[in-house]
Amino acid sequence: MKQEYTAVVKExxxxxxxxxxxxxxxxxxxxTYNELIETLKITLIEALEFNTQDALASVGVEYNEIKIAV
Numbered sequence: 174m175k176q177e178y179t180a181v182v183k184e185x186x187x188x189x190x191x192x193x194x195x196x197x198x199x200x201x202x203x204x205t206y207n208e209l210i211e212t213l214k215i216t217l218i219e220a221l222e223f224n225t226q227d228a229l230a231s232v233g234v235e236y237n238e239i240k241i242a243v
Contacts, residue, residue, distance in 0.1 A: 180213050182206070193217050 182191035189209040193199035199220050203209040 178217060180210065182209060182213075196220055 178196065179194040180191050181194055182189060184206075188202050188204065189206050190202045191200065191209050191213050193213060193216075196217060199213065199217050201209055201212040201216055203212050
């Protein structure tokens with residue numbers, strides 16, 4: 174299943190800036206809209222991977238993984 178996230182973007186002078194609404198800290202700035210969208214995707218993937226690694230490192234060796242739908 175592919176997750177979807179919401180990018181909030183705006184043009185500010187010569188720059189495009191954007192944030193991923195659902196993931197704090199994922200924000201980028203680029204010269205073009207297309208570059209911004211690509212950079213947001215890359216940054217989001219990296220943040221999700223880092224959060225996964227951080228959670229697994231914190232939990233130890235014995236744990237359960239449970240899918241939660243909201």
